[in-house]
Amino acid sequence: MATYILSGIILLIIVFSVRSFIEKLRFGCCGGTIEKSTKRKKINKKELSEYQISKTIYIEGMTCGNCANHVENALNSLDNVYAKVDLKKNLANVRMKIDMSEEILKGSINKAGYSVKYID
Template sequence: MVNIIIPVLLALACIYGVYSYVRKLRQGGGCCGEHEPPVKKVKVADRDKSHYPYETVLTIDGMTCSNCVRRVENALNNLDGVWAQVDLGSRKAIVRTKQVLSEDTLREVVQKAGYLVLSVQPGQSEAREEQ
């Protein structure tokens, strides 16, 4: 009896493993739905840097792929008067704004997108104005 039960359990475990692997391949299961179509990028109409007198640099945790970058950029670019560019390698977002935005607003927008802001620093344009 034991000679039959053990091979049956091993066979069921193998079948379940193959089933899970095939399901993962079909439906995705990696970072941010890597097997799904990429997130569509929100394009900013005004890309003239001189129109954005304020600049803030955010350090963001939790981004692992280009879909993560697009999600953060889209969340920030949906704000009125904002042009954000995110770099995955440095985990930083350069946020250019036409009006001053509070640190809390920027943190909240990134958090709603599913990521964490580790630090907020004034960018080069704001640093020049302070001097």
Template sequence: MATGIICIIILMACIFGIKSYAKRLSHGCCGGGGETIKKIRPADKQKSHYPHTYKLEIEGMTCSNCSTRIENAFNTREGCYARADSGKRTATLHTKHPLTESEAREIVKKAGYRVTSFQTIT
């Protein structure tokens, strides 16, 4: 009897796992529904115009839509140019004006992710 109950529990866990995986394949990890999010480009893409550079490690960023959301969160701000890499779960941020760690964390948080490391490069 106990063995039967355990087998049913394991079978149900497998079914839920397969359903979750199938949903992720069809809709993307962040619920993009298979559609690609439009990238917002910064007005100035010349890196030499940005004297401040930061490297952020971001938790929860797992696909290209996630990367685009992070980039858009920064690129919509005046004087910011961001590039995110979902594979490395990092973002490189170039700014014309200094940015505090708390400001960067808040921008990422509003996009739905969490900064695990903030490093000033220059």
């Protein structure tokens, strides 16, 4: 009897592991379980010139395009901020209309589930 119970538990673990692996293959590291990303904020070229202040944020924890979208959307949700994330370099180029404190920028990224190495 104990053998059947143990076999059933092992079988469930295998099924859930294979399912998780397939989701990662289809959707990236986030597995599609995170809520849908919001659409990117569109900025036309004329508006972009209004964003005079620039900072570079080096970020840890991004592993796929979906991660980069989450960070970019988190930063772009702040007022007077336009951000573009470079996944290969693990950084975000942030342009602002007004200077924002590093704590606000870090807080937005931390809330999205990622951490900041440092800000230039």
